[in-house]
Amino acid sequence: MQDAASPPESARDSTPGNMPEFTVTEISGAVKRTIESSFERVRVRGEVSRPTRAGSGHLYLSLKDDQAVLEAVCWRGSAQRLSVQPEEGMEVIATGKLTTYPGRSKYQMVIEQIELAGEGALLKLLEDRRKRLAAEGLFDAERKRPIPYLPRVIGVVTSPTGAVIRDILHRLTDRFPVHVIVWPVLVQGEGAKDQIARAIAGFNAVPATGGRIARPDLLIVARGGGSLEDLWAFNEEVVVRAAAASDIPLISAVGHETDTTLIDFASDRRAPTPTAAAEMAVPVRAELVARIAEDTARLAHAMARRLADGGNHLNGLARGLGDPAARIEQAQQRLDYAAQTAGSTIQRRLERLSERVARRLPTPSEMLARTEGRLTALLRGLRIEPIAQRLAQDRREVERFAKAADSAVDRVLKVEDDRLKGLDRVLEANSFVRVLDRGFVLVRDADGAPVTAAEEARDGQPVSLRFRDGERAAVIGAGGSRPKPKPVAPPASQESLF
The missing domain is CATH 3.40.50.261 (Succinyl-CoA synthetase domains)
Structure with a gap:
C-alpha cells in the first residue's frame, strides 16, 4: 500500500542523487492528505481573533495563544448552528478538523462546533x-410593569x-x-x-x-x-x-x-x-374568600349602623316637626277663614261697583263747565306783578356783585404786579449779565452749554465768548502757545490794611 505522503510513481524520476521531482499540485495534494488524515478530528483551545462573517455566511477567524496563530473557517451551515457566537478576545474550545488551502499554501482549521473554555470565560x-x-x-427600572393581581x-x-x-x-x-x-x-x-x-x-x-x-x-x-x-x-x-x-x-x-x-x-x-x-x-x-367574607361582614355592619343612625336622626326631626295631622288641620282652618274673608271682601266690592254704575254719569257740558271753573281759579292765582318785582330785585343784586368783583380783581392784580416787580429786581440783581459788567466772560461750547473747567476744554474746540456788550467766536488753543500768566501779588495781610 502506498503511503499517503508518498508521491505517485509517475511523478518520480531517476536523477543523479536519487532525488525525485514533484509538481506543485502533487506536493499540495500530498500535504493536504497527510494533514487531513493525521488531524481528522481535533479540539483546539485558543483566543478568538479577528472574527469576520462573509456575505456568503461563512465565518472566518483566528485562534491564537502566546506563541502561535491558527487560521480557521466555519462554513455557513455550521456557523448557523453554533451555540456560542465567537467574539474578539473570547477563549474558546473549537472542534473540527485540519485541512490545507492549496491556493494560498496555508493550513487552516474547519470548525464544526465552538464552546467556551471554562467557567471563567463564560463569566467574563x-x-x-x-x-x-x-x-x-x-x-x-422604568421599563418594568406591575404584575396583574389576578x-x-x-x-x-x-x-x-x-x-x-x-x-x-x-x-x-x-x-x-x-x-x-x-x-x-x-x-x-x-x-x-x-x-x-x-x-x-x-x-x-x-x-x-x-x-x-x-x-x-x-x-x-x-x-x-x-x-x-x-x-x-x-x-x-x-x-x-x-x-x-x-x-x-x-x-x-x-x-x-x-x-x-x-x-x-x-x-x-x-x-x-x-x-x-x-x-x-x-x-x-x-x-381571598376569607377577606371577601370579612369585608362583607364589615360592610353589612356599617350599613346597619348607618341605617340606625339615620332612623334616630329622622325620629329627632319628627319630634321637632310635631303632629303632621294637627298642622294640616290648622292649615285647613286658616284656609276656611281666608275663604270667608275673601268672600266678604268680594261682596263689598261688587256692591260698591253696582252703586257706581247705578249713579248718573255727568254730561259733556257739565264736565266742560267744571273744567272751566278750575281754570278760572288758576288764572286768578297767576299775576305778573310779583314776578316783575322779583326780577328787579335780582337785577340789583347782580349789579352789586359785579361791582364788588371788579374791585376785588383790581386789588389782586395790583398785589401781583408789585410782587412781580420785586422778583424782577431780585432777578436783575442776580443775573450773570451783572457779572459780565465786572469784566468776566462766559464761555460756551458748540451746543451752548457753559464750559466751567479747563479740563473740559480741548485744543481745537470751537467756543463762543459772551462779553457784556456782545459775543465773539473763538477756538481753544488757536492762538499758539499760551502766555504765562502774570504772577498775582498775594493779598495784603491784615496788618497792611491798617
Missing part, C-alpha cells in the same frame, strides 16, 4: 454582555416534560386555579435560545380579542437548576431582548435562588424558583 462573556445591554437601557390566563414558557411545569401547575391549582397555556421549548442545548425567544414573541403576537387562543395576562419563563452552561440559553442576547420587548408582564424563574441569568434583569419580576413564580402570579383563593 456574561459580564461584558450584561454591561452592554444595561447601557442600552434594557434593564432600567390574571385570567397565564402563559408558561418551559419544557413540557420535567418537574418545573408540574410544580407550577400544582402550585397554581393549590392557590388559585386559572387557565394556563404552555408553550413547549428546549431549555438548554442547541436551538434553545431561538425557541425561547420565539415563544415570548409568539405569546405577545396573540390578539387581545377574537384569537384562536386567549391572550395571556402574564408570562412565566421557567427552568430548573443547573450549571452555568446549562442555563446559558437564558443569557443569550436574543432571549434577553425578547423579554425586554414583551408587552405582557413577565416573571423569570430560571434555576435556583442563587442562580442569576440576564433574563432576570430584563423581566418585570424575578422569582427565585418556578414554584415561587406561581406564588407571585396568583393570590391564595382561600385568603
Whole structure:
C-alpha cells in the first residue's frame, strides 16, 4: 500500500542523487492528505481573533495563544448552528478538523462546533454582555410593569416534560386555579435560545380579542437548576431582548435562588424558583374568600349602623316637626277663614261697583263747565306783578356783585404786579449779565452749554465768548502757545490794611 505522503510513481524520476521531482499540485495534494488524515478530528483551545462573517455566511477567524496563530473557517451551515457566537478576545474550545488551502499554501482549521473554555470565560462573556445591554437601557427600572393581581390566563414558557411545569401547575391549582397555556421549548442545548425567544414573541403576537387562543395576562419563563452552561440559553442576547420587548408582564424563574441569568434583569419580576413564580402570579383563593367574607361582614355592619343612625336622626326631626295631622288641620282652618274673608271682601266690592254704575254719569257740558271753573281759579292765582318785582330785585343784586368783583380783581392784580416787580429786581440783581459788567466772560461750547473747567476744554474746540456788550467766536488753543500768566501779588495781610 502506498503511503499517503508518498508521491505517485509517475511523478518520480531517476536523477543523479536519487532525488525525485514533484509538481506543485502533487506536493499540495500530498500535504493536504497527510494533514487531513493525521488531524481528522481535533479540539483546539485558543483566543478568538479577528472574527469576520462573509456575505456568503461563512465565518472566518483566528485562534491564537502566546506563541502561535491558527487560521480557521466555519462554513455557513455550521456557523448557523453554533451555540456560542465567537467574539474578539473570547477563549474558546473549537472542534473540527485540519485541512490545507492549496491556493494560498496555508493550513487552516474547519470548525464544526465552538464552546467556551471554562467557567471563567463564560463569566467574563456574561459580564461584558450584561454591561452592554444595561447601557442600552434594557434593564432600567422604568421599563418594568406591575404584575396583574389576578390574571385570567397565564402563559408558561418551559419544557413540557420535567418537574418545573408540574410544580407550577400544582402550585397554581393549590392557590388559585386559572387557565394556563404552555408553550413547549428546549431549555438548554442547541436551538434553545431561538425557541425561547420565539415563544415570548409568539405569546405577545396573540390578539387581545377574537384569537384562536386567549391572550395571556402574564408570562412565566421557567427552568430548573443547573450549571452555568446549562442555563446559558437564558443569557443569550436574543432571549434577553425578547423579554425586554414583551408587552405582557413577565416573571423569570430560571434555576435556583442563587442562580442569576440576564433574563432576570430584563423581566418585570424575578422569582427565585418556578414554584415561587406561581406564588407571585396568583393570590391564595382561600385568603381571598376569607377577606371577601370579612369585608362583607364589615360592610353589612356599617350599613346597619348607618341605617340606625339615620332612623334616630329622622325620629329627632319628627319630634321637632310635631303632629303632621294637627298642622294640616290648622292649615285647613286658616284656609276656611281666608275663604270667608275673601268672600266678604268680594261682596263689598261688587256692591260698591253696582252703586257706581247705578249713579248718573255727568254730561259733556257739565264736565266742560267744571273744567272751566278750575281754570278760572288758576288764572286768578297767576299775576305778573310779583314776578316783575322779583326780577328787579335780582337785577340789583347782580349789579352789586359785579361791582364788588371788579374791585376785588383790581386789588389782586395790583398785589401781583408789585410782587412781580420785586422778583424782577431780585432777578436783575442776580443775573450773570451783572457779572459780565465786572469784566468776566462766559464761555460756551458748540451746543451752548457753559464750559466751567479747563479740563473740559480741548485744543481745537470751537467756543463762543459772551462779553457784556456782545459775543465773539473763538477756538481753544488757536492762538499758539499760551502766555504765562502774570504772577498775582498775594493779598495784603491784615496788618497792611491798617
